[in-house]
Amino acid sequence: MTRPIQALIHSAALQHxxxxxxxxxxxxxxxxxxKANAYGHxxxxxxxxxxxxxxxxxxxxxxxxxxxxxxxxxPILLLEGVFSQAELIAAAQHxxxxxxxxxxxxxxxxxxxxxRPLNIxxxxxxxxxxxxxxxxxxxxxxxxxxxxxxxxxxxxMQHFATADEPxxxxxxxxxxxxAATQGLDLPQSLANSAATFxxxxxxxxxxxxxxxxxxxxxxxxxxxxxLGLRAAMTLQSELIAIQQLQPGDQxxxxxxxxxxxxxxxxxxxxGYADGYPRVAPTxxxxxxxxxxxxxxxxxxxxxLTVDLTAVPDAHIGSKVELWGQHQPIDAVATAAGTLGYExxxxxxxxxxxxxx
Numbered sequence: 001m002t003r004p005i006q007a008l009i010h011s012a013a014l015q016h017x018x019x020x021x022x023x024x025x026x027x028x029x030x031x032x033x034x035k036a037n038a039y040g041h042x043x044x045x046x047x048x049x050x051x052x053x054x055x056x057x058x059x060x061x062x063x064x065x066x067x068x069x070x071x072x073x074x075p076i077l078l079l080e081g082v083f084s085q086a087e088l089i090a091a092a093q094h095x096x097x098x099x100x101x102x103x104x105x106x107x108x109x110x111x112x113x114x115x116r117p118l119n120i121x122x123x124x125x126x127x128x129x130x131x132x133x134x135x136x137x138x139x140x141x142x143x144x145x146x147x148x149x150x151x152x153x154x155x156x157m158q159h160f161a162t163a164d165e166p167x168x169x170x171x172x173x174x175x176x177x178x179a180a181t182q183g184l185d186l187p188q189s190l191a192n193s194a195a196t197f198x199x200x201x202x203x204x205x206x207x208x209x210x211x212x213x214x215x216x217x218x219x220x221x222x223x224x225x226x227l228g229l230r231a232a233m234t235l236q237s238e239l240i241a242i243q244q245l246q247p248g249d250q251x252x253x254x255x256x257x258x259x260x261x262x263x264x265x266x267x268x269x270x271g272y273a274d275g276y277p278r279v280a281p282t283x284x285x286x287x288x289x290x291x292x293x294x295x296x297x298x299x300x301x302x303x304l305t306v307d308l309t310a311v312p313d314a315h316i317g318s319k320v321e322l323w324g325q326h327q328p329i330d331a332v333a334t335a336a337g338t339l340g341y342e343x344x345x346x347x348x349x350x351x352x353x354x355x356x
Contacts, residue, residue: 004238008356011049013230025203031057033210040344101131117152126176135180163194194218216340234324241267252297275347277336284335
């Protein structure tokens with residue numbers, strides 16, 4: 001017998017979510033963003049589910065090579081660019097598209113001897129102030145790229161900081177981008193997950209949804225269900241013990257939960273060494289045998305404890321959904337003071353991943 005925790009990956013949900021982003025922007029092509037091991041879902045599984053994607057967006061060079069080795073011929077965009085001229089040369093050998101965002105990239109591109117010209121995504125800084133050339137330099141750099149023999153095509157891109165916050169929105173960054181690219185007859189890539197759903201004016205030649213592909217909402221006030229998304233990961237386990245508490249009994253490390261009545265609690269084979277957030281407080285939601293209930297006490301390395309008051313028939317072996325198709329990951333993340341992104345990426349290697 002093995003420890004009962006596992007992460008189920010729902011390929012049909014991945015495909016559904018990707019197709020939804022396409023339906024929202026039918027005139028655009030859509031990169032499926034699969035960085036960070038497909039947001040913790042497993043790159044190979046995600047790529048198989050998204051085999052018909054228009055392209056893939058990724059950061060890690062070796063993982064991009066793996067996609068090619070697995071037979072994916074569509075465009076693969078290195079979202080963070082390359083980290084050496086040697087990597088740029090290798091990118092051409094694998095026919096990757098490459099984001100460039102700083103002067104060294106431009107110099108490497110102009111001076112390298114490449115196997116083939118590259119499709120370049122010129123990243124502009126329109127106000128997020130992470131990566132990107134100053135927006136005012138767009139015309140100058142685009143002209144240099146168009147003169148460069150190592151460049152097959154140029155697409156202009158940027159990234160929104162607050163597309164997920166309606167009160168802040170995208171107006172300031174859009175104004176900067178539009179002013180910088182006025183008169184540039186080049187393809188564009190603007191929309192991330194939030195912009196794909198909330199700002200149709202950002203739908204250009206290429207969109208780049210990420211978190212929504214995995215069934216999590218980028219918006220604090222709009223649930224994944226409301227957006228029509230389906231959870232691509234279910235983290236599930238089982239009850240491995242049950243304790244009967246009396247009023248005044250305490251639970252777990254630090255004795256942070258005290259029973260105010262007679263109650264049963266269940267012990268779940270899941271802890272922070274599996275990727276469940278240690279900071280999740282009493283009250284964090286989860287589901288036991290299909291019934292919504294709550295975490296009680298402190299999450300430990302290998303176990304957590306749940307209130308079984310609402311599940312009187314629960315027993316050792318009862319199924320527990322930590323997050324997934326019945327327990328939204330975003331609700332767990334909110335309780336723990338984080339985001340669904342982090343929870344997905346934090347599931348550790350000791351958790352078996354299984355095709356649902």
